[in-house]
Amino acid sequence: QLRNFNYAIPWGDTQLKAGTYTLTLDATAKGGYHWHFVKNFTVTQKQINSLKNKINTPQQHNYLWWFVAGGILIILLLAIIIYLLLKRKRNDDKQESK
Known part of the structure; x- marks a missing residue:
């Protein structure tokens, strides 16, 4: 067959x-x-x-999703850095006012 x-x-x-x-x-x-x-x-x-x-x-090849993921990762890292800097500044301000 x-x-x-x-x-x-x-x-x-x-x-x-x-x-x-x-x-x-x-x-x-x-x-x-x-x-x-x-x-x-x-x-x-x-x-x-x-x-x-x-x-x-x-x-x-479609690299769009790699660029989107990279952009999100960069934004998250920047947000974490800004948060940590603001937190540190608040702690420094509290210690100066004492």
């Missing part, structure tokens, strides 16, 4: 270009099953153009 499934291959930040490629894939499954595939294929510029903005675009 033949089974077919789509398998996405991560390209990372490299953009696929038109040309001839060879896919070598090893697959294993429970029960000791093992398959070895070798497939030559050609990608044309027309195929790449038809897939633009769907696949074949390098993943862009």
